[in-house]
Amino acid sequence: MQHQPVPDDIARELSRLTEGEVRLSPHDRGLYATDASLYQVQPLGVVIPRYIAEVPNLVRFCHDHQLPILPRGAGSSLAGQTVNRALVFDFSRYCNELLEININNRTCRVQPGIVLDDLNNALAEQGTGLFFGPDVATSSHANLGGMIGNNSAGARSIIYGRTVENLNALDVALADGRTMRFYEGAAADDPQVREITEQIAAVVLKYASEIKQRFPRTRRRVNGYNLDLILTQLEKGGLNAVNLSHLCCGSEGTLALTLSAELKLSPLPVTRGLAVLGFASLDEALAAVNPIINTHPSAVELIDDMVMKTAKLNQSARPLLHIFDSLADRSDTDINSALYVEYYADSAEELSQHFAALDRTVPDVPALYLHKAEEMADAWALRKAAEPLLHALPGLRK
Ligand SMILES: Cc1cc2nc3c(=O)[nH]c(=O)nc-3n(C[C@H](O)[C@H](O)[C@H](O)COP(=O)(O)OP(=O)(O)OC[C@H]3O[C@@H](n4cnc5c(N)ncnc54)[C@H](O)[C@@H]3O)c2cc1C
Structure with missing residues (x-):
């Protein structure tokens, strides 16, 4: 694993893969060396993709050159989630579109860099009568990609739950750049998702009794991988009931990069x-x-x-x-x-x-x-x- 700032030739190749920005100067690395936590770690550099479609190739390149990567939204995490000796992928700058709204199904699809308040304002402006329920205190800058990464929950989690309870599906890039869509039923539709689901199911079922006994039953638990949710899904309907987007949610970017998300929306209160x-x-x-x-x-x-x-x-x-x-x-x-x-x-x-x-x-x-x-x-x-x-x-x- 390389822990020196990125060499010039690799940086040039990386830049060719995006119309966005590849920033490696000490100044830029300093800017991204902290988040809302008290930790400070200089990243290797910063990649700001111009288009989501560029991301799988960028990730594959980093994988092939053993460059660690770290996705980032607004960087409002409190426990150092977005600082590390890695290439930071900043989605907040360009990859922040509201892609689709489906009023009948009460869903929408977004890019990871969209800000929560911007999403809810757009839903209001379009007269949908709907909004995204989880309401973090940092709603004026928190990105949906970051909320999914942290499985964020807000003051009204009593009725809306955490982000994971409001997430239908994720389009992701895995560490090697492969792209997949994770949703309930994907194991039946996509052999690649099935293979991963089988591997995860083997781990979850092996530790089923530990998961049942030891996972805390607090309402707003957002720490650790959601193995308890995957276990419940497996017990309900086997591999085809598993929704791997619920495992990615709360994984703090360690399992996959979110390229887009299908969110559940709720009716606005009267x-x-x-x-x-x-x-x-x-x-x-x-x-x-x-x-x-x-x-x-x-x-x-x-x-x-x-x-x-x-x-x-x-x-x-x-x-x-x-x-x-x-x-x-x-x-x-x-x-x-x-x-x-x-x-x-x-x-x-x-x-x-x-x-x-x-x-x-x-x-x-x-x-x-x-x-x-x-x-x-x-x-x-x-x-x-x-x-x-x-x-x-x-x-x-x-
Ligand atoms: C004053 C204050 C109040 C807060 N209040 C709350 C609160 O009420 N509830 C709450 O839950 N949290 C709260 N937080 C924590 C934080 O603001 C939220 O968790 C917020 O949702 C994080 O969003 P972000 O865009 O800043 O994410 P970031 O901090 O940028 O990232 C969060 C995680 O998601 C990962 N990530 C980001 N983008 C992607 C992507 N595209 N693909 C994969 N992983 C990705 C990152 O690697 C990181 O692990 C608060 C923080 C502060 C400073």
């Missing part, structure tokens, strides 16, 4: 409302979560004491704390933590019923019930600011 509940302590807020889940919210999110304290010290976040002043007026004790409890509903009456059920569930907790879009946007802006605020903490607490 109306929504947000309850902000104030608690004297973090423990009290956490104790309320399970009973609240039984009232069928679309999201339950925590603002803890650390976020509140850090926001007070931050010029742009401080004004967003005003909702807690109104809550404090309704409370005998200080508000040190809060829960956002959001409901989707088909009518104003249904929304009122949800809020009433919440009130019965936590009757003594001071609450604000927000209906206006601007008020809710302010509240969510604070929640979205939480992660960057915590990033700015000095010292070991960070």
Whole structure:
């Protein structure tokens, strides 16, 4: 495996395979040496494909010349997924098209570099009444390729699940440049996919009892390969029920490069409302979560004491704390933590019923019930600011 920056002759050949860019300067390698994590590793270089059709040849070339590759979207990963001593393939620049929408099937097909907000804005502009459900806090820049790589999940994962629950199919390039389409039933249609599926099934079935016993049963688990999902598919319908796109999802680009994805879309909610509940302590807020889940919210999110304290010290976040002043007026004790409890509903009456059920569930907790879009946007802006605020903490607490 080569670990020196790419020699000139290889770089020239690589450049001939794309109308995009091959960037090898120290400056460019420095730009791609980090992501939203605290890791810093200089890549070998950066390839920015102009067209998706170029990617299989580029990958094959890298395979033949033993150049490690690392796909990248917006680089907003928190655990160093997009930094390594490799040739970084940046899909965000050019390979970001919405390829197809099928309103009847509630699906769309996208290139990997499309930004989540851009996708949902395009679906809204075209009047589809549909959107992609998983809503990462970084939606203004996260790419679908990166969301698939991380199996990302957002605040509303209670109803929409993770990215994998919203993924039908992937067109991929394998490490040697071969292209395949992974979907449920592909093992019956494509002998190459069948061969890979058989090999994966052999591993999964060998460790079936371990997978069943030891995979954590948490709702938003996104770490590790989705062997549990593949096992469930195998047990349901054998090789033909396996959808290898679900194995690629969450594999952090280690199994294949996403060239395009077929996504499941969800209907936009008719109306929504947000309850902000104030608690004297973090423990009290956490104790309320399970009973609240039984009232069928679309999201339950925590603002803890650390976020509140850090926001007070931050010029742009401080004004967003005003909702807690109104809550404090309704409370005998200080508000040190809060829960956002959001409901989707088909009518104003249904929304009122949800809020009433919440009130019965936590009757003594001071609450604000927000209906206006601007008020809710302010509240969510604070929640979205939480992660960057915590990033700015000095010292070991960070
Ligand atoms: C402030 C903040 C808030 C966040 N909030 C959330 C949140 O609410 N929920 C959540 O799940 N995550 C969250 N994250 C993490 C991250 O933003 C998301 O996981 C996001 O979806 C990653 O998208 P990206 O385009 O930045 O992916 P990248 O970081 O660029 O890549 C993610 C992974 O996908 C792989 N990849 C990228 N493109 C491809 C491709 N074409 N083919 C194969 N693999 C590919 C990469 O190699 C990498 O392993 C947050 C991060 C920050 C900094």
